[in-house]
Structure formats: structure tokens, C-alpha cells
Amino acid sequence: DVIMTQSPLSLPVTLGQPASISCRSSQSLEGRSGNNYLTWFQQRPGQSPRRLIYEAFKRDSGVPDRFSGSGSGTDFTLKISRVEAEDVAIYYCMQGSHWPPYTFGQGTKLEIK
């Protein structure tokens, strides 16, 4: 199975400041088409996960543009340009390039300083 490693696991951020989460995979996620099937999810307290970013950089409808994804191969990043209170959540990366199974990172808990 592909191992997904996130860092940091805890991320205290001041409101209005940027935040960045790294996700590394044990194998390249780049397919023959050049797509990287790397997804970022946000899970707010008491809620189901919600997809933010898919194929490494494509933002879902309704996701604020302060969220952005980048990277390819084995190194990926989720960035929040200016953290807001509603961004308090656990963020997970997941690879969908190698099946079975899809695998998740450990999660990064974002909190407000």
C-alpha cells in the first residue's frame, strides 16, 4: 500500500495568517496522463469529511479561493492564504492513484493560536 505522510500533525495559526500542510507519498502519484490523484479533505469537528481539492490542485465548487493545492509526484501541499475561524478542522490528504486501496495521511489538526 502507498503510505501517505503529512506534516505537521498539529498546526497552530494566528487568524489572518497563512498556513501550509505537506503531504508526501511513498510512491509517485503521477499517472500516464500526467494527472496526480491526490485529494485534500477538511473535517470540521463533528462533521463528515468534505473534499476541498482533487487531482492535486483542482478546487471544488464552493471552496473559498484562499485554499489552494500544489505538487506532483510524491510531494504535495495544501495552502490557506489567510486562516479564518471556520478553517479550524483536521485536514487529510488521500491518494487515489494506486488501487487497491486508496490511502490517507494521518491528518493535520489546524487550530487558532
Next chain:
Amino acid sequence: EVQLVESGGGLVQPGGSLRLSCEASGFTFSAYDMDWVRQAPGKGLEWVGRGTANRGSYITEYAASVKGRFIISRDDSKNSLSLQMNSLKTDDTAVYYCTRDYWGSYDHWGRGALVTVSS
């Protein structure tokens, strides 16, 4: 609007059985691979298994931790996905989510069903 609604969760003793259902609406259920993903209390996300769309045959896949104990089935006529869980262990305690797979990503999740395995 895509909706996935899980049901059937509850408290069960170790060694017991439970069946979860996921009712889907708002999309052509038969065209999509559907997965179960679980989350133990305070823990991360873990893939449980998949029921593929019918592309000549239905295929199921399972995580090693549940293989031989859990069975996934689907009824495309009822837009329904099921998870039959047998020989349950305390480690199976989790919220179980029904998810829709689309091109290597889960674009929709249900609200989840809590399964508690305890004596």
C-alpha cells in the same frame, strides 16, 4: 443534489453481527464505484472496502483488517449499498461512512453511522 444516507449503526457485542445500509440519491448510482470508509473515535480515516459498478460483473475489495468478516453488496435497482459486518471486534468500533468514488477521489460522503462493539 447528491445524497448518501447511512443507517443501521448501533451497539453490538464482540463476535456479533450488524448490517449497515447506504441509500443514495441525486445521481445514477449504478454508474459509480462505492466505498465504505471508517473512522475510529479520535482517529484518522481508514478504507474498509468497495463495491464496484457493474462493468460486466460486480467486484468487491476489502481491507485486510476486515477481509473474511465483512461483506459489501449493492442493489442498483434500489440505489442501495450495504455492509454486512460479522465476527465484530472492539477494534471495529468506528463511524462508518459511505462514499462515492469518482476518478480516484471521494467527491461525496454520507454523515456516517456509528458502530460500537462492546460487551
